Amino acid sequence: MHEFRSHTCGELRDSHVGETVRLSGWVHRxxxxxxxxxxxxxxxxxxxxxxxxVEKPGFREVEAVRSESVVCIxxxxxxxxxxxxxxxxxxxxxxxxxxxxxxxxxxxELPLPVFGEPDYPEDLRLKYRFLDLRREKMHANIVLRSKxxxxxxxxxxxxxxxxFQTPILTASSPEGARDFLVPSRNHPGKFYALPQAPQxxxxxxxxxxxxxxxxxxxxxxxxxxxxxxxxxxxYQLDMEMSFVTQDDVFAAIEPVMAGLFxxxxxxxxxxxxxxxxxxxxxxxxxxxxxxxxxxxxxxSDVSHIFKGGGFGLFAKIIEGGGVVRAIPAPExxxxxxxxxxxxxxxxxxxxxxxxxxxxxxxxxxKGPVAKNLGAELTDKLxxxxxxxxxxxxxxxxxxxxxxxxxxxxxxxxxxxxLELISDDQFRFCWIVDYPMxxxxxxxKKIDFSHNPFSMPQGGLEALExxxxxxxxxxxxxxxxxxxxxxSGAIRNHKPEIMLKAFEIAGYSAGEVEKNFPGMxxxxxxxxxxxxxxxxxxxxIVMLLADEPNIREVxxxxxxxxxxxxxxxxxxxxxxxHLRELHIRVVPPPEK
Numbered sequence: 001m002h003e004f005r006s007h008t009c010g011e012l013r014d015s016h017v018g019e020t021v022r023l024s025g026w027v028h029r030x031x032x033x034x035x036x037x038x039x040x041x042x043x044x045x046x047x048x049x050x051x052x053x054v055e056k057p058g059f060r061e062v063e064a065v066r067s068e069s070v071v072c073i074x075x076x077x078x079x080x081x082x083x084x085x086x087x088x089x090x091x092x093x094x095x096x097x098x099x100x101x102x103x104x105x106x107x108x109e110l111p112l113p114v115f116g117e118p119d120y121p122e123d124l125r126l127k128y129r130f131l132d133l134r135r136e137k138m139h140a141n142i143v144l145r146s147k148x149x150x151x152x153x154x155x156x157x158x159x160x161x162x163x164f165q166t167p168i169l170t171a172s173s174p175e176g177a178r179d180f181l182v183p184s185r186n187h188p189g190k191f192y193a194l195p196q197a198p199q200x201x202x203x204x205x206x207x208x209x210x211x212x213x214x215x216x217x218x219x220x221x222x223x224x225x226x227x228x229x230x231x232x233x234x235y236q237l238d239m240e241m242s243f244v245t246q247d248d249v250f251a252a253i254e255p256v257m258a259g260l261f262x263x264x265x266x267x268x269x270x271x272x273x274x275x276x277x278x279x280x281x282x283x284x285x286x287x288x289x290x291x292x293x294x295x296x297x298x299x300s301d302v303s304h305i306f307k308g309g310g311f312g313l314f315a316k317i318i319e320g321g322g323v324v325r326a327i328p329a330p331e332x333x334x335x336x337x338x339x340x341x342x343x344x345x346x347x348x349x350x351x352x353x354x355x356x357x358x359x360x361x362x363x364x365x366k367g368p369v370a371k372n373l374g375a376e377l378t379d380k381l382x383x384x385x386x387x388x389x390x391x392x393x394x395x396x397x398x399x400x401x402x403x404x405x406x407x408x409x410x411x412x413x414x415x416x417x418l419e420l421i422s423d424d425q426f427r428f429c430w431i432v433d434y435p436m437x438x439x440x441x442x443x444k445k446i447d448f449s450h451n452p453f454s455m456p457q458g459g460l461e462a463l464e465x466x467x468x469x470x471x472x473x474x475x476x477x478x479x480x481x482x483x484x485x486x487s488g489a490i491r492n493h494k495p496e497i498m499l500k501a502f503e504i505a506g507y508s509a510g511e512v513e514k515n516f517p518g519m520x521x522x523x524x525x526x527x528x529x530x531x532x533x534x535x536x537x538x539x540i541v542m543l544l545a546d547e548p549n550i551r552e553v554x555x556x557x558x559x560x561x562x563x564x565x566x567x568x569x570x571x572x573x574x575x576x577h578l579r580e581l582h583i584r585v586v587p588p589p590e591k
Contacts, residue, residue: 004072004104010046012091016077021096023048024072024104026134027065029115037062039098041073044139048091050075052098061101068107068114068134074100122551127565129556141553144264145541149216151263152237152537155256161212161239166201168194168218173515178222180232188582194220197534199453200519202240203491206530207522214239216537224560227549228483228539231562236486237540240532246474246490249531250274250430257478257485257535261426264544270428274478278433287325287396287408289434292482293427295415299407302326302395305381310373314356317397324397325407328385329414332392333361339417340367343394346413352406356395363389412482426543428480433457436473437504447505450475453519454489455531456501463500478535480543488533495523 004024025043039050075096086092112120114134125132172179172193179193197219205213217238225231254272261269282289285298303323306314340357347355358370370378396406415421436456438449454473474490502512541553551557
């Protein structure tokens with residue numbers, strides 16, 4: 001018999017009754033029933049119940065062992081009595097009678113329990129992540145992650161993509177976030193950068209003549225943590241294709257995403273082709289370029305209703321260049337007035353002046369907005385929005401961007417409060433036609449709004465003849481249930497377009513040549529039209545695991561301050577190491 005195990009803890013069934021087996025694993029929990037002591041033994045594969053009688057040799061050792069110690073048990077498999085069968089456990093028909101018991105590795109007192117799913121402080125969980133990962137839910141999340149990545153890899157290979165690995169040590173690139181820098185020992189004063197994404201390299205793979213590329217790519221960005229973004233590093237399904245249009249990229253990735261979600265969930269998944277929503281329509285109808293299509297509420301611009309009179313506050317906002325957006329609340333007219341007042345208080349708590357509203361109950365429109373607007377305009381508003389006799393409607397007013405954001409937040413809040421958002425759906429969509437440029441509100445300068453390597457719609461002619469803020473790009477995002485999974489684009493493949501695009505954003509030809517020498521040079525030697533996308537692995541797993549926080553689906557994440565509490569990173573460097581790298585640390589000034 002093997003030294004440690006003849007079977008795993010998830011393997012034993014009725015067919016093994018009468019066999020002598022050996023199991024190794026962690027003591028999950030113990031239960032003392034007087035003359036009998038039950039011990040649940042756990043490994044990666046499952047749980048097996050083991051039992052020992054008080055009169056048997058080894059009872060005291062089993063009784064004394066702490067939970068989470070690693071032990072080896074040898075004994076006979078017996079069938080459980082009918083009243084003790086555990087139908088919820090694959091091994092629940094049998095148990096092992098302990099004949100030999102050995103502690104392979106004892107545990108100290110645990111800083112947090114493994115049995116059950118207690119809600120412990122995140123920093124404690126991250127410091128003892130190796131214990132946290134033993135918990136059933138966390139273990140299942142990481143196993144799910146592995147299966148999802150394996151499924152993605154198989155689907156991409158089946159679709160004709162080849163997997164390549166791109167460099168980790170590279171040059172800094174302005175892609176919208178701060179780089180992690182790595183000092184060079186052999187080149188004093190110079191630094192590598194960890195890639196924010198394999199963007200330039202995957203384009204160069206297309207220029208090199210490989211038609212379809214993908215990899216499960218690590219990416220590094222020095223940004224703050226959020227619930228759906230881990231600080232430091234993350235993984236994405238990076239892919240690129242040659243001789244393609246936007247439609248070709250969509251046709252390639254939609255079956256992969258839909259098939260993946262159908263494989264790992266019983267929820268209803270959007271079938272290809274996914275809906276396409278322009279960036280401008282997304283901001284208008286959903287108040288966000290990450291719309292949750294499970295929510296049936298659509299936002300409308302009703303500035304024309306309030307323009308020039310009626311409700312004075314809104315009229316004044318419109319006169320000053322602002323807008324008024326309406327967010328319907330189906331059947332909210334049946335709610336008490338407190339519902340509307342609480343929504344207004346919520347908006348103020350979010351930092352906005354508040355939300356106006358009309359409450360329609362039994363066909364009668366109530367509230368200050370309806371009273372001041374008048375019956376005729378209120379009826380016109382109701383007709384345009386399709387409001388029923390017991391519906392409500394809220395209003396977000398202000399500058400266009402501010403009103404759109406508040407309306408989007410209110411749409412989500414109303415959908416949640418009225419329980420309109422289904423929990424059994426995954427709704428995909430594409431956001432398309434992003435603006436190529438935007439004006440930085442701080443510097444007032446024109447800058448890229450998305451990926452600087454994207455192809456402008458209209459090509460060089462558009463760059464030379466159009467208002468930069470009106471130029472659209474062949475850029476797109478894929479969104480699922482309000483979560484942005486990926487950005488992508490058809491790339492610029494001509495050096496003259498690249499130089500002009502960067503010139504509009506304030507970069508001279510010399511700066512482009514200095515910052516992107518490899519890319520600019522490669523485009524000068526015959527580059528195919530190409531494009532791609534890079535869905536985030538962590539966010540995909542987060543959705544399929546139904547976890548609200550991305551750190552629940554990452555093996556060893558950092559905390560919100562980008563610290564690895566288990567490994568004590570980041571840490572101070574040894575002075576000898578710093579000298580080798582020709583670096584001197586300058587402490588921040590004391591506050």
